[in-house]
Structure formats: C-alpha cells, structure tokens
Amino acid sequence: QVQLVESGGGVVQPGGSLRLSCAASGFTFSSYGMHWVRQTPGKGLEWVAFIRYDGSNKYYADSVKGRFTISRDNSKNTLYLQMNSLRAEDTAVYYCAKDQWPKALDYWGQGTLVTVSS
Amino acid sequence: DIQMTQSPSSLSASVGDRVTITCRASQGISNYLAWYQQKPGKVPKLLIYAASTLQSGVPSRFSGSGSGTDFTLTISSLQPEDVATYFCQKYNSAPWTFGQGTKVEIK
Numbered sequence: 001q002v003q004l005v006e007s008g009g010g011v012v013q014p015g016g017s018l019r020l021s022c023a024a025s026g027f028t029f030s031s032y033g034m035h036w037v038r039q040t041p042g043k044g045l046e047w048v049a050f051i052r053y054d055g056s057n058k059y060y061a062d063s064v065k066g067r068f069t070i071s072r073d074n075s076k077n078t079l080y081l082q083m084n085s086l087r088a089e090d091t092a093v094y095y096c097a098k099d100q101w102p103k104a105l106d107y108w109g110q111g112t113l114v115t116v117s118s
Numbered sequence: 119d120i121q122m123t124q125s126p127s128s129l130s131a132s133v134g135d136r137v138t139i140t141c142r143a144s145q146g147i148s149n150y151l152a153w154y155q156q157k158p159g160k161v162p163k164l165l166i167y168a169a170s171t172l173q174s175g176v177p178s179r180f181s182g183s184g185s186g187t188d189f190t191l192t193i194s195s196l197q198p199e200d201v202a203t204y205f206c207q208k209y210n211s212a213p214w215t216f217g218q219g220t221k222v223e224i225k
Contacts, residue, residue: 044218047213095162103152105214108161111161
C-alpha cells in the first residue's frame with residue numbers, strides 16, 4: 001500500500017534552515033509528481049510546492065518562492081523540501097502528497113511539524 | 119492567481135440532513151476541482167476529483183457537481199462520522215490553491 005513518511009521537522013530560530021524529507025513506498029515513485037502542503041495549527045491548508053515526476057519542473061507558492069526548494073531523488077524514493085530564511089509564519093505541519101493527475105492529491109503523509117520561534 | 123472561496127465557513131446540521139457546501143473559483147477552472155475531508159486530528163483525505171467523481175471507497179452519500187467557476191459538495195444524509203472540515207482545491211495549474219475550509223458539525 002502507498003506510504004508517505006515525512007521527517008525532519010523541529011524547532012528552528014527565525015532566519016534558520018531546515019530540510020524536510022518524505023520517504024515514499026508502495027508505488028512507482030519516479031512516475032508521479034509530488035507536492036508539499038502545509039497547515040497552520042487550527043487553520044486551513046496551503047499548497048507550498050510541486051515537482052514533476054522527473055524533477056524537470058518545479059512550482060512554488062508566492063509565500064515561499066526564493067526561500068524554499070523542492071527536490072527529489074528517484075533512486076532513493078525520497079522527496080525533499082529545503083527551507084531557508086524561515087519566518088514565524090512558516091510554522092505549520094508540512095505534508096507531502098502524491099499527485100495522481102487527473103485525480104488531484106490522492107495520498108498524503110502524516111505530516112511533520114515545523115516550529116519557527118526564538 | 120485564481121482564488122478559491124468556500125461557503126459557509128462552518129455549519130451545524132442534524133443527523134440525516136442534506137448538507138451543501140459551495141466553492142467558487144475567481145476564474146474558470148473547467149472541472150479540475152477536488153474536495154478533501156479532514157477529520158479532527160487526521161490527515162486530509164481525497165473525497166472527490168474532477169468535480170464529481172468519487173474517490174474509491176467514499177460513501178455514495180457524498181456527491182459533487184459543477185464546472186467552470188461554481189462547484190458544490192453535497193452530503194445527502196449527514197452521519198456522525200462526517201464531522202470534519204471540508205476543503206476544495208483547484209488543480210488545473212499552479213498554484214494548486216485550496217479553499218479556506220468548511221467545518222461541519224452535528225447539531
């Protein structure tokens with residue numbers, strides 16, 4: 001069965017960096033685009049970034065453009081999100097999700113909490 | 119960018135009631151609209167894609183309709199296990215914007 005397991009969250013000071021990972025299993029990872037989506041505690045969902053199956057195209061929300069970088073290693077079945085210049089408003093649970101075009105985001109990980117605080 | 123607006127932001131209904139949630143796109147998105155259900159403390163779950171197609175395993179009391187800019191999620195007979203927040207999302211192109219969510223509670 002499809003499994004997505006995020007890791008790398010934690011507490012970081014404003015201006016700091018963090019790298020999130022998402023280990024995928026149960027499907028052919030190299031055939032699917034992948035997303036990062038975040039959710040502020042008690043709030044709604046915010047799409048963060050997308051990468052095509054082969055890494056050829058990447059897209060970002062305006063709120064993270066220039067600070068976050070999405071990447072993937074298809075040999076390791078792993079998705080990444082490098083987060084730099086972190087701000088308090090980046091505090092959220094970060095989910096990775098599989099893109100099943102044209103079926104939208106059909107599987108989500110359990111999420112990893114990122115807290116940006118001094 | 120296209121904005122997604124859901125209404126209402128919350129609702130309270132009785133078991134067995136018909137519940138309707140709307141989602142409006144600021145520009146046309148054809149039928150590239152998905153609905154997700156997020157139960158308290160849980161991960162979002164895909165309910166409906168392509169505006170009206172039920173994801174496998176989703177109860178038939180859920181249905182979706184619409185195209186272009188106006189979309190609807192309907193629960194034909196609300197059940198206690200449907201207590202959740204529901205989000206719409208456009209996925210025709212970047213950014214993959216979500217609506218702000220609709221919290222559904224039992225009266």
